[in-house]
Amino acid sequence: MKILATSLVDQMTIIAKKAQENNVLTSYLTDIDIDKDVMLFDSQAGINFLWILKNSGAGTWLCQANQEIKKLYLNDEPDDSSEIYLITATGINQGHITKIDKKDALSYRYNEPLGIIARRKFSSEVLSTIFCGINIKETLLYNEWRTNPGEIVLLKIWYETSNKTIFVDLYRKKICPFSYEDRINIQNKKRYHMPISIEMINFLDKQREAKFFEIENTQQFYAKQKQISFESYMNNINQTILV
Known part of the structure; x- marks a missing residue:
């Protein structure tokens, strides 16, 4: 399932609002603002992220999809009740967000483009x-x-x-x-x-x-x-x- 909206931040806003309505996100909501900040200032074409809305209701995890730390984040989730999203950036704050399961998140790898320069x-x-x-x-x-x-x-x-x-x-x-x-x-x-x-x-x-x-x-x-x-x-x- 892809979430269609104007920008990555707009898509995240829609997803986070629905997660709150479903009691997936109930505390540490400032995590969402931090994650949006990453999309505004760090996203660029060719960099993909995993975004995890934790089943405990306590905030989120966000990391680049190839980073090994994702195993720590995902293995901390005992079942599939957390919501996991693949953020595929096609530009600055542009791209699409797709819901995936824990198994696919753990095995997911992508070819990182060469010559990426951090925006900040x-x-x-x-x-x-x-x-x-x-x-x-x-x-x-x-x-x-x-x-x-x-x-x-x-x-x-x-x-x-x-x-x-x-x-x-x-x-x-x-x-x-x-x-x-x-x-x-x-x-x-x-x-x-x-x-x-x-x-x-x-x-x-x-x-x-x-x-x-x-x-x-x-x-x-x-x-x-x-x-x-x-x-x-x-x-x-x-x-x-x-x-």
């Missing part, structure tokens, strides 16, 4: 791109990184040759706190010491000048970055916007 990057990927050769997830900068959508930070990065240390000054250009308690705990600026890597030393020491970046959280856990000039950095470091 996790914050960790963005930071790793800037801090090349460093395990960013082991740094204090990463552990304190805020993922609130819409927030913008400015980074000044430089290498002190005298003591062989990489420094990062972080300034918050735009803050979007989740709550008042969140707001009062935010530091608008902070300095970090970063691990050293040959790649970073070559990047920073080549002209012995600081590098400047602007990073914007596009959605929660996702971000984009651009390198900016010293002038742009200086014009914005003391103009924090609170939303």
Whole structure:
């Protein structure tokens, strides 16, 4: 059975509404919004997904159809009372959704096209791109990184040759706190010491000048970055916007 509608998100809305009416989805309904977000920002031609509306009524699972994690998701479902759908993307937020059974979901494989480029990057990927050769997830900068959508930070990065240390000054250009308690705990600026890597030393020491970046959280856990000039950095470091 195929669900016909204008877009993948529209089709998911129809399916989720019917599942709620049938008491398949009764809690963790925010899972649906997260899944729709994936279709809006990650779907593209040639990538297929499995979408599982859990028989417990507690939300959904969504993964790319070839990923091994689907076995964990599907084997956690003891019978066929969960609703399982194959999402075949033909473009950005375009394609069709077909209901399938657990056996077919477990055995399903498709030929992934070569050269697929992700349409967005996790914050960790963005930071790793800037801090090349460093395990960013082991740094204090990463552990304190805020993922609130819409927030913008400015980074000044430089290498002190005298003591062989990489420094990062972080300034918050735009803050979007989740709550008042969140707001009062935010530091608008902070300095970090970063691990050293040959790649970073070559990047920073080549002209012995600081590098400047602007990073914007596009959605929660996702971000984009651009390198900016010293002038742009200086014009914005003391103009924090609170939303």
